[in-house]
């Protein structure tokens with residue numbers, strides 16, 4: 537896009553931040569509107585009310601960051617990651633002995649990377665902060681949008697209403713050339729977009745809730761080396777498959793593991809039924825052998841009671857855009873269950889593909905008389921929705937299928953036989 541445009545990005549999560557970076561490095565005026573406060577401010581409530589989730593970053597996401605026009609970004613991001621070369625399946629043999637079984641992801645040893653979502657997000661915000669053509673608007677909630685007149689309205693809770701300590705909100709109106717909606721699964725941009733385009737929309741809550749736990753590092757490791765702080769292998773994504781349930785652990789670069797319990801809602805109700813939590817360690821011993829050696833029972837109980845029990849949603853919709861005015865990316869367009877480890881990766885990939893297509897159309901149109909950026913963008917957005925919907929739906933389906941693989945199929949003799957054959 538050669539002509540300077542005012543691009544507004546809604547949502548300063550990983551996808552919105554990367555989209556802002558792509559837009560700003562093309563010389564546009566970029567404004568980022570975020571519902572919450574600045575993530576880098578310790579008083580800001582984190583997304584999902586959890587400390588931060590650890591994610592698996594794959595080549596799909598890395599490649600999108602590689603093309604952001606910031607050579608140092610990839611080095612910074614990689615420096616804060618831990619390679620996970622495979623899964624480590626934990627179980628118990630019929631004789632009661634605990635076992636671990638490593639299942640590599642790749643015969644060439646390639647790995648996916650464990651990364652702190654908040655850390656990655658902060659890094660992107662820091663880079664944006666240094667760009668003169670980027671302005672942040674935190675505590676700004678999108679409440680309305682007119683995609684024919686290119687106007688949007690926000691509720692602002694930033695303490696500027698006198699005498700009320702920022703509790704009351706004021707409303708502002710803005711104009712824009714192009715809006716990028718990266719405002720997550722419950723996207724307000726998507727909601728308003730539906731009034732302008734014939735959007736097919738489908739959502740599903742799966743019967744599984746998730747809750748976060750932590751494995752603390754060893755208190756007195758034999759040496760100062762970070763690696764000796766980890767209680768289990770730091771280079772694996774650990775899985776305790778429980779058929780109906782699953783417990784996973786992903787390493788963090790401080791020696792801890794962020795763990796997640798995935799279980800049907802009725803089991804949460806059952807575990808919640810006793811306020812003392814006495815049966816929580818028994819439940820773990822039954823289904824996730826060895827976990828109570830890594831997380832003391834009292835800590836399991838307190839984490840279960842104090843951390844939120846959150847739902848998992850899967851969303852498909854199409855198209856992703858309206859005219860030349862707006863497009864939705866990331867979870868706003870295709871929130872998916874986390875079992876394929878691709879939600880954020882696919883969102884970052886959206887950004888790369890969108891800007892590749894916008895650039896291609898800008899190059900095609902640059903020598904046409906009376907070239908109008910809006911009509912160029914309209915053609916580009918049309919192509920973007922066409923090519924991206926199919927891929928996003930496919931990743932969404934794979935993510936749903938992979939829950940069965942992770943919690944049950946990894947234990948089946950057929951799966952092991954197939955793996956054994958692949959290795960011969």
Ligand code: FAD
Pocket residue numbers: 546547548549550551552569570571572583589590591592593676677678679718719720721722723724746796865866867868874876877878879880881882883
């Ligand atoms: P979000 O991260 O949801 O950010 C949206 C932003 O928009 C937020 O900051 C929000 O405050 C803001 N916002 C919302 N509404 C408004 C509004 N009205 N106005 C202004 N701002 C607004 N993905 C992976 O790739 N790998 C993994 O291993 C992985 N593991 C996961 C594990 C779990 C348990 C979960 C729940 C998800 C996991 N994901 C994983 C998915 C990943 O977290 C999401 O895909 C990713 O965070 C989506 O990024 P986003 O920027 O699109 O949306």
